[in-house]
Amino acid sequence: MEGLLFDVLVAVGMGLVGAILFSAIGLISGTDETTTIAPITLLVVLLGVPPVGVFTFWIAAAVSKHMTHAIPTALLGIPGDTMAVPLLQQATTMRNLGAPHVALRKMLAGAVLSAFIAVPLAVLFALLLSPFGKAITSAAPWIFIAAAVFIAYFSAGRWASVVALIPFIMLIVGLQSLTAQHGVKLSVSYFLGIAIGPLVADLFSALSPLEAPRIDRKEHRRFSLAPDVRGWGGYFPSPFKILDPLQLRMTAASAAVSSATFVFSPVATTVIAGEIVGARIKQAYHRLTTVLSVKNGVTESTYIAEALIPLIAFGLPLSPVAAGPAAPLYNAPPRFTVDAATGAVNNLHNLLTPFEFLVYGLIGVAIAALIAYPFAMNHARSAAAFVSRYVSHEAIIGTFVGLVLVIGLWEGGLLALGVILTIGLVGGLLYRIIGFNTGVQFMGYYAALLSVPAIVKLFGG
Numbered sequence: 046m047e048g049l050l051f052d053v054l055v056a057v058g059m060g061l062v063g064a065i066l067f068s069a070i071g072l073i074s075g076t077d078e079t080t081t082i083a084p085i086t087l088l089v090v091l092l093g094v095p096p097v098g099v100f101t102f103w104i105a106a107a108v109s110k111h112m113t114h115a116i117p118t119a120l121l122g123i124p125g126d127t128m129a130v131p132l133l134q135q136a137t138t139m140r141n142l143g144a145p146h147v148a149l150r151k152m153l154a155g156a157v158l159s160a161f162i163a164v165p166l167a168v169l170f171a172l173l174l175s176p177f178g179k180a181i182t183s184a185a186p187w188i189f190i191a192a193a194v195f196i197a198y199f200s201a202g203r204w205a206s207v208v209a210l211i212p213f214i215m216l217i218v219g220l221q222s223l224t225a226q227h228g229v230k231l232s233v234s235y236f237l238g239i240a241i242g243p244l245v246a247d248l249f250s251a252l253s254p255l256e257a258p259r260i261d262r263k264e265h266r267r268f269s270l271a272p273d274v275r276g277w278g279g280y281f282p283s284p285f286k287i288l289d290p291l292q293l294r295m296t297a298a299s300a301a302v303s304s305a306t307f308v309f310s311p312v313a314t315t316v317i318a319g320e321i322v323g324a325r326i327k328q329a330y331h332r333l334t335t336v337l338s339v340k341n342g343v344t345e346s347t348y349i350a351e352a353l354i355p356l357i358a359f360g361l362p363l364s365p366v367a368a369g370p371a372a373p374l375y376n377a378p379p380r381f382t383v384d385a386a387t388g389a390v391n392n393l394h395n396l397l398t399p400f401e402f403l404v405y406g407l408i409g410v411a412i413a414a415l416i417a418y419p420f421a422m423n424h425a426r427s428a429a430a431f432v433s434r435y436v437s438h439e440a441i442i443g444t445f446v447g448l449v450l451v452i453g454l455w456e457g458g459l460l461a462l463g464v465i466l467t468i469g470l471v472g473g474l475l476y477r478i479i480g481f482n483t484g485v486q487f488m489g490y491y492a493a494l495l496s497v498p499a500i501v502k503l504f505g506g
Contacts, residue, residue, distance in 0.1 A: 052097045056405050059089070059098035060412035063106035068417040071113030071125055078126055078348075079240045079369045079483045082106050084448055087233065087373040090380055091452070096396040097405050103374060104349070104409030108160045109417035111344045112153055116421055119149040128344040131315045135337050142330075151334045152341035153421050154287035157414045159300035159342030163349040164406040166304040168399055170350070171357035175399075178359050182389070185361055186499035192363050193488035193496075201480030209481045210489050216471060217493040220464050227460060232378045234461040237449050238468025239486045240369075244446075245466065246473025281419045292335050295322050299339045300346040307354040307364045311347035318343045349406070357402050360394025362491060365484030372487060383494070 070081055086103050094102070114125025115132075122137050124130045132152065139148035181188060197206035217235060224231055238245075250256035288296065299318045306314055319340045326332040351366035352374065361383065362368040362375040374393050376383045381392035397405070453461040475481035 052095065053408075055095050055098040056101040056408055057412065059094060059102040060105040060409045061416070063102040063104075063409070064109045064413045064416040067106040067110040068113045068413075068420055071110040071417070072116055073125075078107070078110065078128065080244060082110065082370040083240045083372055084237060084452070086371075087236070087377055087452065088448065090373050090377040091233075093380075096393055097401065099374065100393055100397060100402070101405050101409040101412075103352070103371060104164075104406050105413045105416075107348050107352070107370065108156070108345060108410050108413035111341070111348060112156045112413065112417040113421050115149055115152040115156070115341055119145045119152060128311060128315065128348070131312060131319060132337060132340050132344075135319075135333050135340070138333055139337070147334060148337050150282075150287050150422065151292070151338040153418055154282075154284035155292075155296045155338030155340075155342035156345045157418050158284050158288070158293070158296055160345040160349065160410045160413070161407070162297055162300040163304045163346035164353070164410055165403060166301055167307075167350040167353040168357060168403045168406070170305050170307075171354045171402075172399055174354065174358040181359050181363075182361065186495045188361075188363065189488065190492045190496040190500075193485065193492045196365055196368075196488050197481070197485045200482050200485050202482075202485075203480075205479040206481045206485050209475055209479060210485070210492070213471070213475065213481070213486065213489045214493045214497065217468070217490055218497055220467065221493070224457065224460055224464065229457045229460050231457050231461055231464055232376065233456050234453050234464045235468055235490050236372055236376070236487075237452060238465040239472050239483055239490060241446075241449055241465075242469045242471075242473035242483060242486065243476055244473070245469030246477055249470060249473075280423060281415075282422050288338055291326075291331075292338050295335055296338050296342045300342050303343045303346045304350040305354075306347070307351045307367075311344065311351060311366060314347050315340050315343045349410075353402060353406065356392075356394055357399055360390035360392055362487070365482075365488075368487030368491060369484045383491070 066085070067082065082103070086099070086106070089102050090099055110126065111128060114129045117123045117125045118129040118132055119136045119139070122133070122140055124133050136145070136148050136152075139145055193210055194207055197210055198204070200206045202209065220235075221231075250259070285293065299322065303314050303318060319336045322339045323332050323336045326335055348366055348370070351364035352371035355361055355363040355367045356371070356374055360375065362372055367375060373381070375381060375390070376392065383390050383392070449465060450462065453465050457464070472481070472483070472486045476483065476486075
């Protein structure tokens with residue numbers, strides 16, 4: 046009983062940390078999920094936080110960020126993060142109609158409803174797939190290369206991303222060989238390099254006379270905020286009153302379906318869900334608000350499902366989210382590992398039962414709903430104004446750069462920093478130029494780790 050009480054207290058405590066921290070980070074426009082959630086989760090893992098605390102922290106962080114990212118998206122017309130980009134068109138239209146507060150309410154209500162639906166369904170789908178876990182684990186080298194090609198094809202770069210996998214994997218294999226000659230074995234550094242790739246590319250661009258004019262700003266960014274309008278009493282507005290019956294059904298159905306599609310790009314799934322729902326509603330204003338609630342709901346359900354299903358069923362990061370923002374839940378040496386030779390795993394898959402994933406997942410969602418949801422509903426305008434006026438993007442960037450430097454030096458000294466810089470620059474430029482996104486890059490990393498040795502062995506190398 047004491048052990049259970051300790052686990053619950055740790056889970057609640059870490060859930061509160063994740064919810065509070067990422068409710069704030071979600072307010073800052075342009076903060077990519079992989080760049081923010083992944084490194085901090087990795088730090089939580091490496092600090093030795095118990096498994097239930099790690100898991101609840103991640104769930105609360107992801108759900109909270111995908112609630113508060115709606116604030117800059119709806120009120121400022123600036124996407125809060127990558128997953129908010131598909132919502133920008135409808136959110137901008139609502140701003141032009143003078144109803145950004147309505148858009149924000151619909152987005153937040155859709156998010157909290159979908160998150161509670163996604164956790165139990167993701168656990169259920171994982172249990173249905175788990176009987177195939179041993180076969181999939183033994184075939185991991187071939188599954189990773191197939192998954193990498195599949196995810197690359199459905200990224201923005203399509204065939205360019207598929208072809209770019211070859212030199213990217215070769216780069217990783219070459220760097221592994223180089224560091225091995227000096228007795229340094231790295232894993233976390235590759236992960237960090239991929240995660241901060243877009244940031245590294247932008248920092249190098251700022252140094253280039255050719256690229257600097259593109260990102261240079263001569264004046265402060267201007268923004269406008271609509272008046273704060275409240276249509277409810279109390280501090281916690283019910284999502285069932287914010288959404289009308291049709292919106293409730295559409296959002297719930299979209300969350301249920303997207304909770305099973307764990308191998309697809311979450312951005313693509315969000316876009317497709319919005320198009321399917323929008324095509325079935327004729328009245329323009331109702332279509333806008335319904336699509337917003339559905340799309341923001343799908344950002345929650347896809348993130349939860351893509352992290353939980355492969356984690357519970359296989360322990361292998363076989364989805365874009367699992368290979369990106371949720372990667373520390375799978376592979377964070379020395380605590381969590383995926384064995385390159387056998388495909389054997391030692392991570393949350395082994396340390397938590399499906400029932401614990403369900404219970405602590407719901408605890409994480411509940412904490413996020415109690416922290417991020419009412420905060421965003423009641424204080425969205427003042428929070429957006431404060432962040433836009435006083436929070437420096439340079440300070441945020443500096444914080445994450447400092448975190449990356451500390452972890453890199455801890456793992457492999459200056460050699461690790463060189464790997465982070467190399468992977469970050471190459472990956473960031475490929476992301477910007479051909480749409481070779483971070484999810485594809487993570488799959489390329491795992492393919493280099495697992496698939497390349499199997500391919501070399503197959504051909505007698």
